[in-house]
Amino acid sequence: MYQTTHPFQLGPYILHHVLDSHEWHLPFLPVIHLPEFISLHGVMIIFCALILVVLFCGFYRHGQRVPTGITNLLEAFVQFIRDEITIPFLGQEDGVQFTPFFCTLFFFILGLNLLGQIPLFATATSNINVTFPLAFITFYLMTVMTLQKRGLKGFFRAIVPSGVPWPILILIVPLEFLGIFIKTVTLMLRLFANMLAGHIVILCLLGLIILFGLWALPALVLAIFFSLLEILIVFLQAYIFVLLSALFIGQMYHPDH
Amino acid sequence: MQTLEISHLANLFVAVGMGLSAVGAGIGIGQIVAAALNGIARQPEQTGKIQTVMFIGMALVEGLAVMCAILSFFIIFQK
Numbered sequence A: 001m002y003q004t005t006h007p008f009q010l011g012p013y014i015l016h017h018v019l020d021s022h023e024w025h026l027p028f029l030p031v032i033h034l035p036e037f038i039s040l041h042g043v044m045i046i047f048c049a050l051i052l053v054v055l056f057c058g059f060y061r062h063g064q065r066v067p068t069g070i071t072n073l074l075e076a077f078v079q080f081i082r083d084e085i086t087i088p089f090l091g092q093e094d095g096v097q098f099t100p101f102f103c104t105l106f107f108f109i110l111g112l113n114l115l116g117q118i119p120l121f122a123t124a125t126s127n128i129n130v131t132f133p134l135a136f137i138t139f140y141l142m143t144v145m146t147l148q149k150r151g152l153k154g155f156f157r158a159i160v161p162s163g164v165p166w167p168i169l170i171l172i173v174p175l176e177f178l179g180i181f182i183k184t185v186t187l188m189l190r191l192f193a194n195m196l197a198g199h200i201v202i203l204c205l206l207g208l209i210i211l212f213g214l215w216a217l218p219a220l221v222l223a224i225f226f227s228l229l230e231i232l233i234v235f236l237q238a239y240i241f242v243l244l245s246a247l248f249i250g251q252m253y254h255p256d257h
Numbered sequence B: 001m002q003t004l005e006i007s008h009l010a011n012l013f014v015a016v017g018m019g020l021s022a023v024g025a026g027i028g029i030g031q032i033v034a035a036a037l038n039g040i041a042r043q044p045e046q047t048g049k050i051q052t053v054m055f056i057g058m059a060l061v062e063g064l065a066v067m068c069a070i071l072s073f074f075i076i077f078q079k
Helices: A010-018 A040-059 A069-090 A092-117 A128-159 A166-216 A218-253 B006-042 B044-078
Strands: none
Touching (some): A010 B044, A069 A218, A069 B044, A166 A218, A218 B044, B006 B044
């Protein structure tokens, strides 16, 4: 175990901030003890969902010829997802059909990530139990929906590449089949690990200040820099999650392309 | 005199391994971005497409490094 003379322990301090709990620390208020059936990350998820519902049902104005204000902001994202992510990977017909799903995924992940950047809120996406269901939706679309839409033949056409001599197929087909699971797992781990690692790095830098006092003040500049980088990563990870989901689903739906 | 325990040594090895994974990811991302910059410089009108592919590649490489970092954290904190 650690044998330090200093009473402050950096490891437990970081873990306490990053891990899920049933307590919510707010400034100038007593600690909010959450009930047994919901944890802090659960509260964040519900909060994010409420924000999205209010944004898209309350503030989003349909049928504006020239979108203004919040409608303009949201519409830029929606159009970006439709034109840059879904239609290139899923084709014109499926792409338009799937745009609402990918928009939901994108805004949900983005909302959860951004909530984590606000001080005193928690990042729900840094919990692997949150990212697994998100990745599992992609897995469901990759397997069950492909079977339903394309049939067993279409499913095997996605797994078995055409124009390959049969001895190599013995090697490739199990790999492709395993690949479906590997893709899901990496999708899950990437979002989880990125959000967790960003927070741990920032907390490590802030912990230096507690450990070394005034001498570690330059670490504060680094922490601010990492916070700014984190805001970039928040958008990038939401984008990449949706992009890779579209890519994987597109590979199963249209194996010829 | 303080004796060197095996757990201290493990921490050292974890730190070295994490640094090595960061080196690998740095080389990988550097090459991807360099290639993307070359492509964009040659054909500026294809910027969007090149950026999309670049982000996919970057995500795949970066995911590996981040997974190494998380595993290192778990190994250190778990004791």
